[in-house]
Amino acid sequence: MSTGPNLPAPHQIVIVTGPSGAGRSTAINVLEDVGFEAIDNLPLSLIPRLLDGPPLAKSVALGVDVRNRDFTTKAFMSLVDALSRDTDTQISLLYLHAREDVLIRRYSETRRPHPMAPNESLQEGIRRERELLGAIQSRSDVVIDTSSLSPHDLRDEVTKLFAAPGDAGLSVLLNSFSYKRGVPHGVDMVFDCRFLRNPHWEASLRDMTGQQPKVVDYIKEDQRFTPFFEKITDLTDLLLPAFHDEGKSYLTIGLGCTGGKHRSVAVAEMMGNTLANKGWQVSIRHRELERRAKPDAGTI
Template identity: 80%
Template sequence: MNTDRTKANPHQIVIVTGPSGAGRSTAINALEDLGFEAIDNLPLSLIPRLLDGPPLTRSVALGVDVRNRDFTTKALMQLVDALPAQTDAEVSLLYLNAREDVLIRRYSETRRPHPMAPNESLQEGIRRERELLGAIQSRSDVVIETSDLSPHELRDELTTLFAAPDGTRMSVLLNSFSYKRGVPHGVDMVYDCRFLRNPHWEPDLRSLTGKDQRVANYVTDDERFDAFFEKINDLTDLLLPAFHDEGKSYLTIGLGCTGGKHRSVAVAEMMGKTLANKGWQVSIRHRELERQAKPGSGDT
């Protein structure tokens, strides 16, 4: 990989895809507002021709989905693999996802037929599309779960990921999560917080979250915490500049525990403050808190 890529060409090519109703149009518009040249539903075969000629003068956001006339999973994957050899710009595949019940609700509100099942049920179209896109999701550089995000919140997240203030500084997203629900897609690094003592078993702390100072104090009082926090920060200090030099414009760090409510949230909040104090552009997401998990479902 060209380690001088960011200096030679600071622009990005973001290919935006995902199931119908997951927020692709909102994402395309948000990226356009950030200064990207936005092109939606361009046939895959024409995208390489778009990049012929002089280097890009602006970043480009390309909307791609099953409605593209030559869309296939294989064709999109081949395109994503081939583009880095054609351009010095950073190429990213952004996948927007949402739960089936959310897609049904959003699509029902539009009263439009689903492109994968124009004469059949909406549920059938959604399931066909998700099956078709499954391999693409696992290959994506960034996956955003939009089920519990408002359009404004999605715009904020895209701004954090793709609009570094000086065009060269890498953005860092910290994402706390529950191992019960699996590691989030698109995470670059994961730190496991399950060995720390668990506030879930303290009646006075169970209903609180890792954002509460009492929970944070309980977590940091674990005799193993100081060494753990020092080591993950040392590792992060080593790796973030290296990823930045490789041309990455964003990096996602996952922090997991059993329930995604206490320990991982507390550590993510503390880590976010530490990184921000060192000058990194940081945003924090707490996946399980956003889903408004019921009290008693586990710890963090």
């Protein structure tokens, strides 16, 4: 999960850190994609020089790694305090966290030694790094637990937190999912589609998905579908302009069903078409269909 404020602001400095394997490099890449100047693995002693001279022309994302030659917890916190005290630029500290078992699995998959214990066990390296970073995590403005996040999930989370609102307005992500695997991380609102008639119990439809017309027609034949779809359309018609007026740049709507293959997919597709026709920027993600298409895809 993530904690912390929504921080979109021009010309800010975001310092990104966390244990090796938690997704720091992915977060840095996302920040670069949303308009930050990204600088990774810069020694702590060189960071203050970024503020010398004229004001920043754009926001900056700094990746700080415990492997930097002059890294210590005290030096890092002193740097953050000095930057916050000596400049008017907004300083935000983003910390990427993950459970120990997840970090062990990720390192085992890469077959790389841990930087904090190159000749010892992974557990020992992770333990040393956690001790070194513990105080930093408690001081961070934003903490994202990436234990259950895919790179796509982390991209969504960082984008929502740090992308500056653009002239194009609010972007809407519709995310279909299976309740068996839990509600996706970071959704802003959820609609439960499990009460609609289930194509899974029709042998001719079971192997299809909610993207296929026969499945869509079957779901729309449920007498409860039309009033349900009208009500969620009325609700989004009310809420999306309000979120836009409040300056929100990114909204995620989850649509769930039992297997995440039929009903939630179909409703997400129909909802996406409806919103797009009304002029909203819409993207659609079908979590369970993506997993079936890429069975070996892991988390960050």
